[in-house]
Amino acid sequence: xxxxxxxxxxxxxxxxxxxxxxxxxxxxxxxxxxxxxxxxxxxxxxxxxxxxxxxxxxxxxxxxxxxxxxxxxxxxxxxxxxxxxxxxxxxxxxxxxxxxxxxxxxxxxxxxxxxxxxx
Amino acid sequence: xxxxxxxxxxxxxxxxxxxxxxxxxxxxxxxxxxxxxxxxxxxxxxxxxxxxxxxxxxxxxxxxxxxxxxxxxxxxxxxxxxxxxxxxxxxxxxxxx
Amino acid sequence: xxxxxxxxxxxxxxxxxxxxxxxxxxxxxxxxxxxxxxxxxxxxxxxxxxxxxxxxxxxxxxxxxxxxxxxxxxxxxxxxxxxxxxxxxxxxxxxxxxxxxxxxxxxxxxxxxxxxxxxxxxxxxxxxxxxxxxxxxxxxxxxxxxxxxxxxxxxxxxxxxxxxxxxxxxxxxxxxxxxxxxxxxxxxxxxxxxxxxxxxxxxxxxxxxxxxxxxxxxxxxxxxxxxxxxxxxxxxxxxxxxxxxxxxxxxxxxxxxxxxxxxxxxxxxxxxxxxxxxxxxxxxxxxxxxxxxxxxxxxxxxxxxxxxxxxxxxxxxxxxxxxxxxxxxxxxxxxxxxxxxxxxxxxxxxxxxxxxxxxxxxxxx
Numbered sequence: 001x002x003x004x005x006x007x008x009x010x011x012x013x014x015x016x017x018x019x020x021x022x023x024x025x026x027x028x029x030x031x032x033x034x035x036x037x038x039x040x041x042x043x044x045x046x047x048x049x050x051x052x053x054x055x056x057x058x059x060x061x062x063x064x065x066x067x068x069x070x071x072x073x074x075x076x077x078x079x080x081x082x083x084x085x086x087x088x089x090x091x092x093x094x095x096x097x098x099x100x101x102x103x104x105x106x107x108x109x110x111x112x113x114x115x116x117x118x119x
Numbered sequence: 120x121x122x123x124x125x126x127x128x129x130x131x132x133x134x135x136x137x138x139x140x141x142x143x144x145x146x147x148x149x150x151x152x153x154x155x156x157x158x159x160x161x162x163x164x165x166x167x168x169x170x171x172x173x174x175x176x177x178x179x180x181x182x183x184x185x186x187x188x189x190x191x192x193x194x195x196x197x198x199x200x201x202x203x204x205x206x207x208x209x210x211x212x213x214x215x216x
Numbered sequence: 217x218x219x220x221x222x223x224x225x226x227x228x229x230x231x232x233x234x235x236x237x238x239x240x241x242x243x244x245x246x247x248x249x250x251x252x253x254x255x256x257x258x259x260x261x262x263x264x265x266x267x268x269x270x271x272x273x274x275x276x277x278x279x280x281x282x283x284x285x286x287x288x289x290x291x292x293x294x295x296x297x298x299x300x301x302x303x304x305x306x307x308x309x310x311x312x313x314x315x316x317x318x319x320x321x322x323x324x325x326x327x328x329x330x331x332x333x334x335x336x337x338x339x340x341x342x343x344x345x346x347x348x349x350x351x352x353x354x355x356x357x358x359x360x361x362x363x364x365x366x367x368x369x370x371x372x373x374x375x376x377x378x379x380x381x382x383x384x385x386x387x388x389x390x391x392x393x394x395x396x397x398x399x400x401x402x403x404x405x406x407x408x409x410x411x412x413x414x415x416x417x418x419x420x421x422x423x424x425x426x427x428x429x430x431x432x433x434x435x436x437x438x439x440x441x442x443x444x445x446x447x448x449x450x451x452x453x454x455x456x457x458x459x460x461x462x463x464x465x466x467x468x469x470x471x472x473x474x475x476x477x478x479x480x481x482x483x484x485x486x487x488x489x490x491x492x493x494x495x496x497x498x499x500x501x502x503x504x505x506x507x508x509x510x511x512x513x514x515x516x517x518x519x520x521x522x523x524x525x526x527x528x529x530x531x532x533x534x535x536x537x538x539x540x541x542x543x544x545x546x547x548x549x550x551x552x553x554x555x556x557x558x559x560x561x562x563x564x565x566x567x568x569x570x571x572x573x574x575x576x577x578x579x580x581x
Contacts, residue, residue: 205471
């Protein structure tokens with residue numbers, strides 16, 4: 001039983017780390033601030049949950065498990081709130097989302113004021 | 120196992136650093152700094168378990184809190200050019216002193 | 217887990233990646249002209265340093281670097297550039313030749329001299345073989361603290377720490393004298409000159425609720441770090457800065473005048489002085505009870521310590537002495553950081569508040 005928990009923990013940790021890498025790749029590849037915020041905040045919080053859960057399962061029940069729960073709670077509280085505040089501030093300052101047709105071309109950056117209703 | 124996860128988080132940190140350097144708008148950079156901070160929290164937690172020193176989780180907890188404050192400060196500075204004005208509440212025109 | 221050989225390679229790779237990140241960050245910080253970006257990147261630089269210090273197993277230093285470098289330092293620097301322009305002037309490359317050569321020469325000399333440094337973690341190096349080894353051996357018997365760093369900082373080298381605390385207090389005084397005590401923001405508000413609500417029309421309910429939730433948790437965590445400094449990474453300095461971060465969060469979300477009504481600037485200055493007084497007072501108490509300055513074995517009057525429970529196995533004098541001076545350090549550091557923040561943020565009432573975005577968010581640096 002303990003062995004099974006250890007290997008499940010390993011799997012969850014790797015999955016969480018993989019999710020984090022995928023999110024970082026998304027932040028690099030997405031065309032617009034809002035999509036980047038979406039990628040970063042979702043994968044950060046989800047990846048952190050999986051990773052901390054995996055670490056907790058790997059190490060068994062000890063005092064450090066309580067600290068892992070606290071880290072998880074703080075990340076769950078602050079990461080979505082910061083993403084919300086950032087998206088709110090970006091929208092209120094005039095950056096409109098790049099809606100409509102987009103292609104990921106090298107060197108193309110979204111025009112900050114264009115609403116782009118091509119489709 | 121844990122080394123692979125640590126290496127993956129390190130790669131994610133490097134990718135986020137690239138976004139912090141090239142992001143065309145400042146909101147991209149603030150997002151990258153916030154995300155970099157969260158990944159740092161995870162990395163410190165991981166290497167704490169990797170080195171057999173769960174005391175490092177204290178550093179992770181404190182940075183999870185401080186990351187939020189720094190992001191709010193950067194955002195408030197960039198958006199409102201002021202650190203000392205209150206953030207608005209709905210319907211309130213001014214604060215009673 | 218894997219054997220030590222695999223861990224060594226991974227360590228070298230981690231060190232290499234972190235070093236490359238630091239170099240790239242430094243080049244970017246030197247190159248960008250927009251100061252907000254520079255401050256952001258300096259915060260990220262401090263984070264990478266904190267990670268590297270953690271990899272090198274220096275937990276207390278990593279703690280302080282993460283909290284001070286990536287936290288308070290960023291906020292205070294933001295307050296500083298509110299008082300000046302937010303872009304540096306352009307420098308022609310011809311003006312950079314002489315300083316560039318000087319940097320290359322000095323850097324080359326440093327790299328050349330670094331070849332002679334002992335290997336990392338070498339037990340036979342002079343730093344680890346003489347005094348370091350003595351501290352590790354004698355801390356258990358003399359002081360009984362589990363965290364040797366706190367024992368060295370608080371007891372063996374307590375006089376240095378008193379000097380550090382006084383320096384922090386003096387720095388806070390210097391900022392307060394030059395930038396004002398922040399009461400100017402309060403009086404401007406009463407005269408109706410301060411922009412009251414730059415974000416009128418927007419609702420920041422999520423941030424306000426989050427701040428109300430997090431501020432008491434941050435203060436509680438500061439106390440945890442303070443009292444846990446004997447057993448793990450932590451101590452007075454880190455706890456003081458974390459406490460100041462809680463006050464800064466309150467000021468960011470609820471406005472500086474609300475924070476100033478809660479933590480008055482005069483009270484903050486008085487607490488800063490009180491911290492140094494507590495620290496030096498402990499030293500004087502030792503002299504009064506028959507010992508030398510800051511020798512905690514003489515903290516209690518003779519005879520009192522023998523009546524404390526388990527006196528033969530516990531160094532109660534050391535225990536309470538370190539607790540008292542850490543409390544002094546907490547008071548001074550927290551109050552000084554708050555005073556510095558009040559000074560910078562309070563002066564920015566004169567800075568123009570731009571509502572609705574500004575001209576820099578579309579530009580490349």
